[in-house]
Amino acid sequence: MTLKWWAVVVAVVCLTSAVTANVVIVAVDGEQVPLLVNLFALTTAGTAVVLAVLAELHDRLNDRVTALTEFLVARLNEIEAHTGDRNAGFVEGYLLTHGPDAAVVPLDRRGRGAAER
Structure with a gap:
């Protein structure tokens, strides 16, 4: 049994016992319950x-977050599948047009001006 239903049972039992105690004591002794x-x-x-009520709201919020998460995962998988197909040919074509050995050009040292070269 979940927390929500335990709370409902406790509330019903509490109210029922209080009403029953009030009715019985008034009927028997004519006095009131303290x-x-x-x-x-x-x-x-x-x-x-x-x-x-809080447990019910928590369940509803959890269901909404789960649904949102599933939607986002499906959408991201769809986007990844679409962009992966489109960019695969571009990357392969780029790599084929450039040779396997790329020229490495060293950067100039900092602090030296153009006149010192």
Whole structure:
């Protein structure tokens, strides 16, 4: 059972037990349940409801992020496949037009002017 459903069960049990206790005590003794007991039951049920809502929102956000990730992966694979095919011939053609041995030209040293050459 997920956190969301545990929170819903806790909230239902808490509210049911509080209402039942209030009805039974009023019917039997004619008195009221102490305020602290009612506040504890309401606080527990409210916290459980908030936790259930947050768990549901987390599940929805996780589903959206997963869907977005899958879409981006598919789109990037499509782009990579398309550009890989287009550039493959260009690179091969470029490499074939240039010889395997490229000339290496050394750079001038820094600090020396054109007059010293």
